[in-house]
Amino acid sequence: MTANGGEGKPTHAAVWTAKLNRYLRSPSTRMAAFGGLLTYLSYAYAHGSWANPVLIGVSIFIGAFLPSYAKLSNKAELWANNRFGFVTVGRLGRFTPQLAFNLVIFWLMLWGDALNRLGMASVGGIAGAAVVTTLASQGTQYLGGYLVARGVGDANRNTLVGILVNVVLAGLGTAGVPGAREAFLLTGFGLGGALFAVGLLSDLRSGMAPKGGIGLFFGTFNPFHNSHLGLLRLAIEQRGLDKVIIHPVLIPKLHVDAFRKGEIRVGRLQDGFQIYEKTDMADSNVDYFPTGNVFLPPETRVALIDLALAEAGMADKVEVAVYPDIYYGKGFQGVIAEIKRRHPGVRLHIIHGTDFGGMLVRQIADECGWIYPWCILRRDQVSATAIRRGAKGMTPPIVTDVLDQISQDLPTVSAGGRRFRNDNGVLTERN
Numbered sequence: 378m379t380a381n382g383g384e385g386k387p388t389h390a391a392v393w394t395a396k397l398n399r400y401l402r403s404p405s406t407r408m409a410a411f412g413g414l415l416t417y418l419s420y421a422y423a424h425g426s427w428a429n430p431v432l433i434g435v436s437i438f439i440g441a442f443l444p445s446y447a448k449l450s451n452k453a454e455l456w457a458n459n460r461f462g463f464v465t466v467g468r469l470g471r472f473t474p475q476l477a478f479n480l481v482i483f484w485l486m487l488w489g490d491a492l493n494r495l496g497m498a499s500v501g502g503i504a505g506a507a508v509v510t511t512l513a514s515q516g517t518q519y520l521g522g523y524l525v526a527r528g529v530g531d532a533n534r535n536t537l538v539g540i541l542v543n544v545v546l547a548g549l550g551t552a553g554v555p556g557a558r559e560a561f562l563l564t565g566f567g568l569g570g571a572l573f574a575v576g577l578l579s580d581l582r583s584g585m586a587p588k589g590g591i592g593l594f595f596g597t598f599n600p601f602h603n604s605h606l607g608l609l610r611l612a613i614e615q616r617g618l619d620k621v622i623i624h625p626v627l628i629p630k631l632h633v634d635a636f637r638k639g640e641i642r643v644g645r646l647q648d649g650f651q652i653y654e655k656t657d658m659a660d661s662n663v664d665y666f667p668t669g670n671v672f673l674p675p676e677t678r679v680a681l682i683d684l685a686l687a688e689a690g691m692a693d694k695v696e697v698a699v700y701p702d703i704y705y706g707k708g709f710q711g712v713i714a715e716i717k718r719r720h721p722g723v724r725l726h727i728i729h730g731t732d733f734g735g736m737l738v739r740q741i742a743d744e745c746g747w748i749y750p751w752c753i754l755r756r757d758q759v760s761a762t763a764i765r766r767g768a769k770g771m772t773p774p775i776v777t778d779v780l781d782q783i784s785q786d787l788p789t790v791s792a793g794g795r796r797f798r799n800d801n802g803v804l805t806e807r808n
Contacts, residue, residue, distance in 0.1 A: 405447075
């Protein structure tokens, strides 16, 4: 039973109690609490500091703060990506605040006699331990992102798992435990170094890409807007592309899993858009909607792309490909493999922006072979988010017209000489 205010609305106390309950039920919260315990056990066992008050305090802090730390790490990388557009800079954006955090933590624990000084000296003291820990953390978090790109887990929770693995290695490695020190250094310089090497190679490919071949353009296109057309024209011109293949996101694996678990639902329909919302079963520490919670159905987004390309006279240079079985089974990795199969030996370029979705696509492409990134720093203020919030003048005329017809809930939508049945925003072409 919920306590209500004078007008039947929940009181502030009831709202905060509900939020606290969701936070405490969150798997990420429990995982973080386990991380705090794991921090204590790893360092107390390895360094013999079971009763050390500084270690106890640090462990409690980590257990409480870890979910926020994971979110902040992801946001720092996203900020750097949006600002500069280089993978290496984005990873430095994640690395720098984590390094500062680790420097403070190791200094506190060494100052409080929670650490074995000889063990710390064997890995380079405070600075060495912080650098190796941060590099190792970057590597394990990258593996978490690698899994996200394949539909396993979500960005924040996978980051959290990566951090927990690193906690054990750092605790044992900084104490000089036989084998653990070597594993700690190898994980740090191996995984972390490989991570930055992959990013640097990606940036070099982006800046030194040869001309010719096929461009790949993946995204939600929710909806397709003027900047998408501009990006296509510019990429075709600058890279001398023979054509571009567009494959839209259908329903992301994150949402498929969350729907199945009852963590999110379609709360309502508005002007043909589906409004997703979290349920009481949702994990309060998971970002279910990194690109927003308002979506046109996949069928409608595909139709809008087709119509806009035809209107712009670009249908001969841009192919809209939809491989639903491959996409739902293997994600964009599978889509890229299918395109390679259909176009053997052809040079491929990935077209992307610097938002969360764009950089995730870049990471997927980097893992699928020698694909040349074409990155654009968006500064034109045109965005699908603004359009979904009601901004005008940002979509091609035919897209504007179709969205207007959908918002009127017309049973048949006509555009570009084509007719579509409209079922609550889902467009199906009539024969």
